[in-house]
Amino acid sequence: ENRESMLNSKSNxxxxxxxxxxxxxxxxxxxxxxxxxxxxxxxxxNIGKEKANELHSEMSAFDSTAFAEDLLTFMGINRTxxxxxxxxxxxxxxxxxxxxxQKMGEEAPKYFRRAPTFHxxxxxxxxxxxxxxxxxxxxxxxxxxxxxxxMPAQLKEMEQSHQEATEKEVERILRILQTHFENDPNTPISxxxxxxxxxxxxxxxxxVFHVSFLARDGLAKIKLDEDELPIIEPVKPSEGEGGEExxxxxxxxxxxxxxxxxxxx
Amino acid sequence: QVSELVQFLLVKDQKKIPxxxxxxxxxxxxxxxxxxxxxxxxxxxxxxxxxxxxxxEIDTKRHIYILINNLPRAEGQHLCRxxxxxxxxxxxxxxxxIFMKGNSVKDSALWEFLHLLRVYPGKQHSVFGxxxxxxxxxxxxxxxxxxxxxxxxxPPEFKFQWGPRAEKETSKKDxxxxxxxxxxxxxAFWASQFSEAEASQ
Numbered sequence: 001e002n003r004e005s006m007l008n009s010k011s012n013x014x015x016x017x018x019x020x021x022x023x024x025x026x027x028x029x030x031x032x033x034x035x036x037x038x039x040x041x042x043x044x045x046n047i048g049k050e051k052a053n054e055l056h057s058e059m060s061a062f063d064s065t066a067f068a069e070d071l072l073t074f075m076g077i078n079r080t081x082x083x084x085x086x087x088x089x090x091x092x093x094x095x096x097x098x099x100x101x102q103k104m105g106e107e108a109p110k111y112f113r114r115a116p117t118f119h120x121x122x123x124x125x126x127x128x129x130x131x132x133x134x135x136x137x138x139x140x141x142x143x144x145x146x147x148x149x150x151m152p153a154q155l156k157e158m159e160q161s162h163q164e165a166t167e168k169e170v171e172r173i174l175r176i177l178q179t180h181f182e183n184d185p186n187t188p189i190s191x192x193x194x195x196x197x198x199x200x201x202x203x204x205x206x207x208v209f210h211v212s213f214l215a216r217d218g219l220a221k222i223k224l225d226e227d228e229l230p231i232i233e234p235v236k237p238s239e240g241e242g243g244e245e246x247x248x249x250x251x252x253x254x255x256x257x258x259x260x261x262x263x264x265x
Numbered sequence: 266q267v268s269e270l271v272q273f274l275l276v277k278d279q280k281k282i283p284x285x286x287x288x289x290x291x292x293x294x295x296x297x298x299x300x301x302x303x304x305x306x307x308x309x310x311x312x313x314x315x316x317x318x319x320x321x322e323i324d325t326k327r328h329i330y331i332l333i334n335n336l337p338r339a340e341g342q343h344l345c346r347x348x349x350x351x352x353x354x355x356x357x358x359x360x361x362x363i364f365m366k367g368n369s370v371k372d373s374a375l376w377e378f379l380h381l382l383r384v385y386p387g388k389q390h391s392v393f394g395x396x397x398x399x400x401x402x403x404x405x406x407x408x409x410x411x412x413x414x415x416x417x418x419x420p421p422e423f424k425f426q427w428g429p430r431a432e433k434e435t436s437k438k439d440x441x442x443x444x445x446x447x448x449x450x451x452x453a454f455w456a457s458q459f460s461e462a463e464a465s466q
Contacts, residue, residue, distance in 0.1 A: 043417055060455040062365040068381035070447045071358060096383055101392045104354030111357055111439045115318045115332040117349075118275035 014047055074107075075100035169206070170213045177220060178234045191222060191230035266300075269293050270308040274320065278332045281407040283430070286328035323408060323429035331408065333434050351392050352399065356409055358382070359400065360431055361440050365458055371415070372423040375400075404428070437462035 021044070025037050078095040180189060195211055197203035211232065214220035218235055225231045270293045277284045289305070290298060297304065309320040317336040323329055362378050363370050376386050384390060386397040393399050401423075404410040408430035415422045438452075441462045445452040453459045 039417060046415065046417075060457045060459075062455060062458070064362060064366070064378050065381060067362070067365070067444065067448060068378065070449070071382060074447055098391065101351040101354055104358070105350030105352075107443075108353035108357045109350060110338055111443055112353060112434045113334040113338070114281075114353070114434055115278055115316075115334050117279045117281075119279070 014044065018044055071104070072096065072100075075103045166210070166213075170210045173207065173210050174214055174219055174234065177214070177232065181234050188223070188225070188231035188233040191232045194232055266293065266297055266304055267307045267311060270304055271311050271315075274308065274312070274330075274332060275316075281331075281430075283323060283329045283331050283408055286330070321433050323433065331430050331433065333430075348392065352403075355384070355393060355399070356404060356431075357435075357440070357443060359404075359410070359425075360427060360435065361444050363425055363427060364437055364440050365444060365455065369424050369426050372401075372412070372425060375425055409434075437465050 021037060021040055076097050078097065080095065195204055195207040197207065211220065215222055220232055220234050222230055222232050270289065273289065273293050274284060290301065312318045312320055312332070313335055317334065318332050319335045320330055321333055323331055359375065362375065384396055390396050400410070401412060405412055405428065408428040411426045411428040412423045415424055441452045441458055445454070
């Protein structure tokens with residue numbers, strides 16, 4: 001019970017208690033009392049050990065309060081000049097910022113030889129559903145309606161390869177457009193020259209279809225020239241703020257081009 | 266077999282919970298029990314040469330191992346997930362306190378000290394959450410700290426000491442240097458701690 005007072009290095013209370021225990025032991029004749037005495041001895045020896053410990057650290061006194069203060073300073077504590085509340089434990093007058101322990105966390109690894117934890121960089125294989133592909137899916141369904149309904153089981157696979165094929169086609173066409181423009185930068189291409197395939201109506205339609213993607217994504221511009229005929233040119237990728245706005249504004253215009261086989265011919 | 270063991274060890278180390286030989290035998294080595302020590306030796310070599318890590322036995326009786334870093338500490342940013350770094354910070358502070366106070370402290374003394382740093386066992390901490398759990402369970406399970414009950418105390422009290430992982434991953438000298446840095450003093454200022462740190466090198 002009087003542990004704290006016994007621990008005080010200046011006190012001899014532990015010694016006194018031991019001496020009294022010795023005296024009492026002479027009168028012991030029952031096992032229970034002997035057990036109590038043994039218990040007392042254990043407690044006493046623990047206290048003795050603690051006292052010895054305290055003695056040890058008192059040789060090079062370590063002021064833990066000062067240490068704590070220094071740690072707080074390191075962590076960036078904001079000490080305000082406020083009157084300390086009576087119960088300073090609950091209401092510290094100063095402010096420990098939220099990144100305080102982060103600061104400590106920056107310093108700490110320097111003192112440890114900790115094995116960095118092993119994690120796979122890429123994680124497991126995931127299938128990607130980018131939004132664009134889904135839109136293509138919908139458009140494709142509309143234009144190919146009847147033929148696909150006949151074979152519902154194979155539908156998914158067909159569409160997958162078509163999605164990729166469409167993407168590739170769009171890219172290919174963009175590249176052709178860009179190359180053409182690189183070679184002859186000031187002459188926009190006539191839209192019809194670009195898309196019409198003299199040998200295949202179907203191909204022509206497909207080309208128009210792919211070009212429409214370029215226009216939708218702002219990668220190409222379709223304008224009317226002096227003769228009121230449509231021309232197409234690629235949009236330069238980095239035109240700065242103004243350029244981006246232009247391409248977005250341009251994409252807002254919807255145009256319906258009709259082309260039937262007779263016209264094509 | 267060796268590469269399987271290496272992978273096994275690396276994954277097991279993620280939570281920093283020590284690895285038991287029994288687990289290694291059961292999961293990886295299985296039929297090749299006789300070659301166990303050879304496989305482990307080669308795995309350790311791979312870990313050292315390829316990853317710069319080292320397999321260290323921290324309990325020779327029960328055969329428990331941990332992975333530590335073999336490379337000299339690099340300056341600059343360390344990549345860490347989650348709250349790993351902040352927890353390291355708290356741990357360093359605790360280990361410093363324990364060492365400077367003579368290698369063993371009562372739990373009440375430790376919490377009293379952490380109070381000064383606005384860390385309270387009964388209160389949810391904005392960074393560490395349940396601090397009592399972190400200190401008395403997680404750090405102990407990872408073998409950074411060791412806690413033993415003090416006999417015949419009522420209510421039961423515990424004492425905290427360095428755990429075997431702490432002994433391997435850091436040193437008294439490093440920790441003393443940390444304290445010295447924080448307090449802007451020379452490590453030799455604390456004479457007995459200094460000589461103890463030098464002796465343990």
